[in-house]
Amino acid sequence: MNEQNEKQLEQLIHRELRKLPELPAPQTLVHRVMLAVHAKERQHWWQRPWLTWPLPMRVTSSALCVATVTALVYFGAGAWQAAGIVNPLDRIWQWVGSLSPLRDWLMTLVNAVVLVLQKAGQQYLLIALGVAVTMYLMCVAAGTACYRLAFNRR
Template sequence: MARLTPEQLEQKLNAVLRNQPPRRAPMSLEARVLGEIARRQALPWWHKSYAYWPAPMRVAFIVIGVALMAAALLGSVQLAGLVSAQAIGDFFRPATDAWATLRTAGAAMVTLVRGHVPQFSTHWFYVALAVIGAAYAMMLGLGATAYRVFWSPSR
C-alpha cells in the first residue's frame, strides 16, 4: 500500500465520510430541546444572567455595588489611620445636605397634604389592614387549592 501524504489522506477521509448516510436524531430530541428553551424563557429575571436583567436593576446593582465598595474602602482607610473622620464627613457632605433637603421638602409636602385630607381613626386603619390581610391569605389559599386540584400532576 502506497504511503499517502496528509492532504491525500484528508481527501480520502472526506470522500468516505461524505458517502455515509446522515444520522437521524432521536425522536424525543426536538421535544426536549423545545422544553428546555421554554423552561429557560420562563425563568424570572433574577435567576438569569446579568445581561438579561432589566436596565433599572442593572443600574441599581452597579450603584449599590460601587457604594458598598466605597464604604469598605473608606472604612479600611480610616481604620488604617490614613484619613480622618472629618475628611470623610467633608467628602460626603454634599450627599448628606441633598438628603436633608429632600427630607425637608417631603415633610413640607406631607404637611401640605395633611391639611386637605380628612382625619381617619386608627381603629378603621387597623380594620382595613386586617381585611386586606385576610383577603390576601384567602387568595393564597384558593390559589394553592386550585393548583393542587387542576394543575398538580396526579400521584
C-alpha cells in the first residue's frame, strides 16, 4: 500500500470506530480497582518491592546477603577440603593467579599514563577530555538521527 491509501484507510477506520457506541464499564469495576489499590497500600514493608523498603532495612538486607555469600564461599571451601574432594574454587584461583602478569602489565601501563599526564600538564588532559566528550555527543546525535530516519512514519 502506498502512503495515500494508508491515510484513507486510517481515516475510514477512525470514522467507523467513532460511530460505535461507548461501552459502559461494569458497575463493580471501580469498587474492585479501589480494593486492589487499598490492598497494595496496606501491605507491610517487607511484602513490597525491595527498592521501596526503608533505607536502613535495605542496607541491613544487603549486608546480610553479602555476609551469607561470604560465609557460603568460606565454609564451602572448608567443607570441600574436609571431605577430601578437590575444591572447585582452586581451579578458579589458579586461573586468576595466572593472570598476574597481565595485572602487572596493566598497572605499569596505568602508572605510565599517570606519569605522562602529570608531566604534560592539565591543558592536554582537558583538551583530550573535551575531544572525547564532543565525539560521544556526536555519536549520540548520529544515532538519534539514524533512529528517527529509520522509524519515521511518513
